[in-house]
Amino acid sequence: MKIAIVVYSQTGSTRKFAEIIEKKLKSKKHATDLFDLKVTGDVHPGAKNFKISNSPDISSYDTVLIGTPVWAFSSAPVIPAFLKNKDLKGKKVLPFVTMGFPFKVLGGTRAISVMSKAAADNGAEVLPGSIVTKLFHNYKAMMVSEGEKICDRLKK
Template sequence: MHIGIIYYSVTGTTEEFASRIVNGLIKERHHVELVNIKTDVKVTGPGQGFKIMNATDCSNFDFIMFGCPVWAFSACPVIIEAIKKSSGLSGKKVMPFVTMGFPFRCLGGSRAVKQIEKTAREMGADVLPGIVIPKLFHDFKALMDKAVNDIIAIVKNP
């Protein structure tokens, strides 16, 4: 399967999770493309103006994941704009993932996933339930590893 993992990261946590997903899927013999979203300015918080510099053509992917950090109890605005700028999402299986500093999904993680799901659905995607990785008070690396195994299982039978 040809899988696209499109993400935005500032501190490196989301990037680490995206890389773990890539490594897990490659071990399962999937072809995976990792796309780090680029902007015209460094975006470090909500409310900042920016432009997406590398909009992704998703038409060649069989399965797509969009990931970002949670900012101000919401999805990072860069991922929302990146989804809107992506082409070829109609009819594609899409799964969101977010990382967050707070310990509980209800402190922005669940909302961020719903925002990504809504945006992808508006672009015609067939959206699967998303994944939230909380950091504070958790062994977040173990949570990432468990999530990678869950993703591998979902990719086998989306």
């Protein structure tokens, strides 16, 4: 399976999670590429006035993993902007997020549902997403165990 991991990360946590996922997938002999989205302009919760300066071509991938931090109880706006007008027919898409608060209901669940809807609207088969909550958790261990679960979901 050829897998693209497309991540937006401002302070490195979601990028770290993406790297852990990639390592797990590579250990299971998947071909992966990790793309770290960069933006120009002012990006903040709800922002529209920014541009992704290095949007990757994902047309040749069977599966696309999309990762973002939770901002203001939802997805940071970069991944939804990346998905806009992307043809995702025939692709599996799996969203993943990191968040500061300890409870998924404080933005994680909504961020996953926003990304899932954007991907499904463009034709993707969307797999259940993954949420890492940082505060009061051993979130590095959680990233490793979530990475394992993501590999299992991709097998089906």
